[in-house]
Amino acid sequence: MAVGVCFAGFLSGNTGITLMSAMALSIGIGLQNIPEGAIISIPLKLQGMNKGRALLYGILSGIVEPIAAFITILLLNIVVPLLPYLLSFAAGAMIYVVVEELVPEMHEKNKSILGVVGVTIGFVVMMVMDMAL
Secondary structure, eight states: OHHHHHHHHHHHSSSSOOHHHHHHHHHHHHHHHHHHHHHHHHHHHHTTOOHHHHHHHHHHHHTHHHHHHHHHHHTHHHHGGGHHHHHHHHHHHHHHHIIIIIHHHHTSTTOHHHHHHHHHHHHHHHHHHHHHO
16 A cells, blocks of 8 residues: 555655655565565465465465555545555554564574664665665
């Protein structure tokens, strides 16, 4: 939905959202979908599901995002006044997942250094994309 909101804001022409900022968000969400799909696929494969089917389920878990983006773009006139609220909701949801799920898991079984390095690399990649695009 965040991607759709950004593109809807860009298409409306009356916000400060540029095509490059919408593209940067799209790339960031796309990159985030890779480990998200792996989190779905790998346990299925380890439980005995064949590789192709496990991969398909991982891909299908992310297909809802472009569908929601497209629906949001179609509802452009309704969405534009709600842009700040929808983007805040999307950001809050992502922050919640990180704080509630990833940070505590990162501190289990001496994974702290690897987790900190992962968070740092992710932050640097997003900042580079933010500045470059």
